[in-house]
Amino acid sequence: MSDTPQGTRPVDPPPALSGLRCLVLGGSGFLGLNLCNRLAEAGAEVTCFSRSHTQPALLDRRVARVTGQFADRLAIANAVDCQDVVFHLIAGSIPESSNRDPSAELAATPIATLHLLEICRSARIRKLVFASSGGAIYGVPGAIPIPERAPTDPISAYGIGKLMIEKALLLYRHLHGIDYQILRIANPYGRFQLGAKHQGLIGSYIHRVLTDQPLEVWGTGEVVRDFLHIDDVSDAFLAAVTYDGPHKVLNVGSGVGLSVNRIIAALEAAFGRDRLPCVYKPSRAADVPANVLDTALVRSELGWQPRVALRAGLVDTIAWMRAYLADAAGQHRET
């Protein structure tokens, strides 16, 4: 990773996506908002499909908004109609909570994805790009970094759901020739990650610091994760659209493992604080001790590499969340 003095925005021009009709399912989530905006900047005709559009100001004005449930087949069929590329970014829940009711987790998004595949088959879309989870799909890894060919033994229903969807994509390509790309994404962080929902360690930590709460550490803080800035994730999504090589499953990560304690130290530096207060809690059953992805394949196949250094990424994310919270507080005072 190299530092980018001009900020966290990638320097390369985006691929030629001008006029490409792109549907982003789950477009109002953290990954979705960033991807919609990047696609719009690249000249694509973007539709953001979401069950709710609670943060309309975050979305580029050129992006069309459609509200609907993923399980609503008619709504999905209407949204998919006439699209070139469909991005599937819908996650049912998060790994930890998914284990409270595994059958509900698997009966929801994975089953609805099979309906989506039937719809994509009829609509003859060019490609389906799926956001899988590099953190959840491998389970407890036998070795670090984890290559794509490693065993996939998730320890959360969330991870099993992601695996089911991967296998369903492979099945529909085999049976009906639908093209797809799976990106197994590491732990993304950056703007639009709303820390209050506990989605993502870095977003949650920055939110807690800015709202004067201690950082929650599960276990000893020696759990190792692979953190990647959201702009690098968006880069990989855009590169996946035009990729036509044989590797349908690609890891997307920083290639570097950092412990939670290292992240806390980096946040202390980024905030200019000597010590951020922490509270320690028991380890969670859905947490694997270490997860770092082997990214040799995505680097060679997509010509992709992470561009945003951790320090710059943290500073950028802190600045965004500070402004976001100030804005929200201002709106609150106005009402």
Added chain:
Amino acid sequence: MSDTPQGTRPVDPPPALSGLRCLVLGGSGFLGLNLCNRLAEAGAEVTCFSRSHTQPALLDRRVARVTGQFADRLAIANAVDCQDVVFHLIAGSIPESSNRDPSAELAATPIATLHLLEICRSARIRKLVFASSGGAIYGVPGAIPIPERAPTDPISAYGIGKLMIEKALLLYRHLHGIDYQILRIANPYGRFQLGAKHQGLIGSYIHRVLTDQPLEVWGTGEVVRDFLHIDDVSDAFLAAVTYDGPHKVLNVGSGVGLSVNRIIAALEAAFGRDRLPCVYKPSRAADVPANVLDTALVRSELGWQPRVALRAGLVDTIAWMRAYLADAAGQHRET
């Protein structure tokens, strides 16, 4: 495989299962009827759970019968209560038909299995033994014979459903300590396989010969499969009950690949016919060109090996089906 002159029944005494309370889910199917009877002979207290008991005469009189739907949680909870071991032998459909409606396939048996796991967790059963599919779970194999660590890329919704269930078992062991054993079973054949339902090539072929219909061959007949007599499958189920080694997934197959044309030749010999008439049909999308399981692990871990030679197994199966059809015809005349 060695010939057993005294017939197809294994010669070794069954393991000491005396008094063990065993529930067989899907007990009225081909695998289930054979397993229920073998368990009863071994002294276990057996309950056969099935949506219907259409062939009551085939089941040992010592086996208790419970009728219910697998999706009926209350019926399953009642059946699981006070059992020691649960055998899960329920399959939603067959590979080919599962691809007509993949979402229905995956929403049925796999989701109901997650409810079963919750019930087993509360009931503190000792072990769950699952009949997975050595034929469907690997998809198109990269090499033959297929070891357990090979990629699992099913080309049928049926196979994806089996994989989901395997992953759910692993999850529940990780979260709640439920012990399990997965047997990835090759193509079983033998008594109680009712060929009219098109379940299993050998059963279907024997049924067609005995009812004067030509054999249906998909493709050129050079598709290779791993055929295993049902008594060898039952042996493996019984051995799995007491196995407490580390390998939770074991292939169960003959270790020998035979083409459909070789099976037809073996049937011609077993029937004493020069040539059995065949009709040729296009290859099916859910058929892989070859499937032979590597059985080194099950042999070393369970001390199991197939005992029934193909010739003896075919002769035995033909004799059983001839008697069964004569009996059915007799009953038909009486009504």
